[in-house]
Amino acid sequence: xxxxxxxxxxxxxxxxxxxxxxxxxxxxxxxxxxxxxxxxxxxxxxxxxxxxxxxxxxxxxxxxxxxxxxxxxxxxxxxxxxxxxxxxxxxxxxxxxxxxxxxxxxxxxxxxxxxxxxxxxxxxxxxxxxxxxxxxxxxxxxxxxxxxxxxxxxxxxxxxxxxxxxxxxxxxxxxxxxxxxxxxxxxxxxxxxxxxxxxxxxxxxxxxxxxxxxxxxxxxxxxxxxxxxxxxxxxxxxxxxxxxxxxxxxxxxxxxxxxxxxxxxxxxxxxxxx
Numbered sequence: 187x188x189x190x191x192x193x194x195x196x197x198x199x200x201x202x203x204x205x206x207x208x209x210x211x212x213x214x215x216x217x218x219x220x221x222x223x224x225x226x227x228x229x230x231x232x233x234x235x236x237x238x239x240x241x242x243x244x245x246x247x248x249x250x251x252x253x254x255x256x257x258x259x260x261x262x263x264x265x266x267x268x269x270x271x272x273x274x275x276x277x278x279x280x281x282x283x284x285x286x287x288x289x290x291x292x293x294x295x296x297x298x299x300x301x302x303x304x305x306x307x308x309x310x311x312x313x314x315x316x317x318x319x320x321x322x323x324x325x326x327x328x329x330x331x332x333x334x335x336x337x338x339x340x341x342x343x344x345x346x347x348x349x350x351x352x353x354x355x356x357x358x359x360x361x362x363x364x365x366x367x368x369x370x371x372x373x374x375x376x377x378x379x380x381x382x383x384x385x386x387x388x389x390x391x392x393x394x395x396x397x398x399x400x401x402x403x404x405x406x407x408x409x410x411x412x413x414x415x416x417x418x419x420x421x422x423x424x425x426x427x428x429x430x431x432x433x434x435x436x437x438x439x440x441x442x443x444x445x446x447x448x449x450x451x452x453x454x455x456x457x458x459x460x
Contacts, residue, residue, distance in 0.1 A: 188443050188444065188445045189301065189443070189444055189448065190301065190441050190442070190443055190444075191300045191301060191441060191442055191443075191444045191448050191449065192299070192300045192301075192302075192303045192304055192305055192306045192441050193304070193305045193306070193326060193327075193436060193437070193439045193440060193441060193442070194296075194300060194305075194306045194308065194324070194325045194326050194327075194449055195305070195306070195307055195308065195325055195326070195327045195328070195329060195432070195436065195439070196307075196308040196310050196321055196322040196324070196325035196327070196328045196329070196356075197209060197210045197307065197308065197309055197310060197328075197329050197331055197361075198310040198312075198318075198321075198322045198328055198329070198330055198331070198345060198349075199310075199312045199330065199331045199332065199338075199341070199342065199345070200312065200313065200314070200330075200332070200338070200340070200341025200342045200343070200344050200345040201312055201313070201337065201338055201341040202312040202313075204312075204331045204332055204333050204338055204363055204364075205331060205333075205363040205364060205396070205402075206309065206310075206312065206331040207228075207230075207235050207236055207239055207309050208239060208363075208402065209329075209331055209361060209363065209396070209425070209428075210226055210236065210307050210308075210309040211226060211236055211239040211240055211269075211309075211411065212411060212412065212413050212422075212425045213307065213425060213428070213429055213432075214226045214268075214269040214305075214307050215267045215268060215269060215411055215413050215414065216413060216425055216426060216429045217269070217305055217307075217429065217439065218267065218268030218269050219268070220429075222304040222305050222439070223270075223302075223303045223304045223305070224268070224269040224270070224303060224304065224305045224306075224307065225262070225269060225270040225271070225272060225299050225302075225303045225305075225306055225307070226240075226269055226270070226271050226272070226307045226308075226309060227248075227272045227296070227299065227306060227307070227308050227309065228248075228271065228272065228273050228274035228309045229248075229274060229308055229309060229310050229311055229318075229321045230274050230309060230310075230311045230312075233274075234247070234273055234274030236271060236273065236274070236309050237263065237271060237273045239411065240263075240265040240266070240267065240269070240271055240411070241265070241266060241409075241410065241411075242263050242264075242265050242266070242271065244261075244263040244271065244273040245263070246260060246261040246263075246273075247261065247272075247273040247274060248261065248272060248273065248274055248292070248295070251272075251291060251292075251295055252284070252288050252291055252292070254291075258272070258294075258295040258298045258299065259298070259302075261273075267410075267411060267413075267414055269307075270303070272295070272299070274309075284317055286457060289317065289320065289453070289457055290454070290457070292453070293324075293449070293450040293453035293454055293457075294450055296324065296449045296450060296453065297448055297449055297450035300448060300449045301448075304439075304440070304441050305439055305441075306449075308321055308322070308324075308325055310322050314344060314345060314348050319348060319349060319352070320453060320456050320457065322349060322356070323349065323352055323354065323355065323356065323452070323456050324449050324452045324453045324456065325356050325449075326356055326357075326436075326442075327356050327357050327359060327432075327435075327436050328349060328356050328357070328358050328359065329359045329360070329361050329393060329432070330342055330345060330346060330358060330359065330360050330361070330390075331361045331363055332360065332361070332362060332363070332374070332378070333362070333363055333364045333365075334362060334364070334365060334366070334370050334371070334374045339374065339377075339378060342360075342378060343378060343381060343382065346358060346378075346382050346386060346388065346390070347382075347385070347386045350382070350386045350387070350388035351386070352456070352459070353459070354452065354455070354456070355388070357391065357435075357436075358382075358388060358389070358390050358391070359390065359391040359392070359393045359432070359435065359436075360375050360378060360379070360390050360391070360392055360393065361393050361394060361395075361396070361428065362374045362375060362394075362395045362396070363395070363396045364396070364397075364398045365395045365396065365397050365398060366397075366398050368395075368397070370395070371392075371394065371395020371396075372392065372395065374395075375390065375392040378390065379392070391435050392431075393428050393431045393432050393435065394424065394427055394428040394431050395424065396421060396424045396425065396428070397420060397421065397424065399419070399420065399421045401416060401419055401421060402421055413425060
């Protein structure tokens with residue numbers, strides 16, 4: 187049966203500390219302001235931080251869903267700035283230690299979310315663990331978040347190579363965060379795109395750069411998201427430009443009509459390959 191499914195975008199990184207969660211939550215707020223029903227799924231179950239960036243204290247998290255204590259709908263947390271959140275919480279050792287049965291529960295949760303919202307943004311765990319890759323491969327688009335430094339680029343390429351080798355790999359996009367000079371993000375993209383094309387045979391799409399900004403790095407817990415407190419600062423404007431580019435590259439980030447399998451079936455198919 188044909189069914190409506192949200193645009194599903196996974197934000198992934200080869201290493202921690204690239205600013206992936208900051209971009210995910212900021213873009214969610216920007217999308218909500220454009221009239222979209224948005225949910226953020228924090229899949230870093232061991233070291234979740236999206237709730238901190240939204241300034242909320244979830245009553246339930248994905249852990250409660252995995253334990254069978256609550257439904258996906260009950261586990262959602264409303265944020266003061268519009269998007270809903272399915273928090274990763276803490277106390278689960280790591281996504282890497284979830285078995286196939288748990289991942290099947292995650293797949294069913296993602297199915298419900300994709301049919302209930304316009305846009306699902308997945309804050310994937312950093313790194314190359316199979317379950318982390320699975321969350322990215324279940325999306326329709328993946329935004330790889332990196333920094334211009336060599337260590338981050340090396341890890342970003344490793345992630346791109348791993349994803350591109352999997353059947354049904356989504357379209358891959360690149361966001362460059364913490365850029366010290368204007369234009370360095372584009373230069374970083376061009377270098378990484380050339381290496382990815384030559385050695386992995388995959389294409390990358392550039393969604394933009396975010397400058398290194400003390401307004402971001404010096405923020406404290408409890409402060410409003412930058413997009414709310416400083417909507418016209420350079421970082422907030424860069425986020426708006428990035429969202430506009432993503433919409434151009436990702437069919438407007440509009441829901442689609444699926445005539446085949448949805449996100450749950452994509453996850454199940456990927457699980458069967460591991």
